[in-house]
Amino acid sequence: MGGPLKDVPVEDELIPxxxxxxxxxxxxxxxxxxxxxxxxxxxxxxxWRTDGSPGLLRVLGWRRQGPRLVAEIEQIPTREDAERLAGLNLSVPRSALPRPPDGRYYWRDLIGLEVExxxxRPLGRVRELLDAGVHDVLVIDRPGPGVDHLVPFVRGRFVDSVDLKTGRIVVDWQPEWTDAE
Known part of the structure; x- marks a missing residue:
């Protein structure tokens, strides 16, 4: 995931x-x-901004093709170009996204928050979130040696509170619980 860019205002941070x-x-x-x-x-x-050449991509049109999303992009005229650009990450400035409603968060906003x-008792910092189908999962870097904590992001069951201002998430989880046990 992209992180804050040096000397870039928060509203212009690139969000994947x-x-x-x-x-x-x-x-x-x-x-x-x-x-x-x-x-x-x-x-x-x-x-869209890319993490490599060509830099900016403009969508000319798109459609759903079965379970897939398919797009025609101005800068990608041939199949060979499309194959060459496979795996390219797409981002937009934070200012292009709507403000999330109260109680909702962009995943990017949770990365780096302290979890207790x-x-x-501190459990570590959120390194990433995983889409596990039924619910998202917080991947928490555990301080010191050991396996990361994988905490279901289920409000009212495992997640008690998220405070972006203080940079803290409170969970119903014990430090000795790991996926390896």
Whole structure:
């Protein structure tokens, strides 16, 4: 995931929204893997910035093709171009995204927050979130040696509170609980 850029205002921080996942068909169409919910929402945030050449991508049109999202992109005229750009990450400035409603968060906002349990015992920092289908999972770097904590991001069951201002998440979890046990 992209992090804050040095000397860039927070509202212009690049937020990952998806990636190109390969060519589609015989022309220059590309498969798009979206991180947005719903997935089609990725097309509302334009232009996309890439983590490599060509830099900016402008979508000319898109469609759902079965379970996939397929896009025609101005800078990708041929199948060979589409194949070459597979795996390219797509981001937009934070200022292009709507403000999340109260009690909702962008995954990026949770990365780096300190996590402690109800007793105030530190569990570590959020390194990433995983989409586990039914619910998201916090991956928490455990201080010192050991296996990372994998805590289901289920409010009211495992997650008691998220405070972006203080940079803290309180969970119903014990330090000795790991996925390896």
């Amino acid at each position: 929204v998806g990636r190109l996942s390969g060519a589609w068909g015989v022309g220059g169409a590309v498969k798009v893997f979206s991180y947005t919910d719903p997935p089609e929402q990725i097309f509302e945030y334009q232009p 349990n109800r007793e105030g």
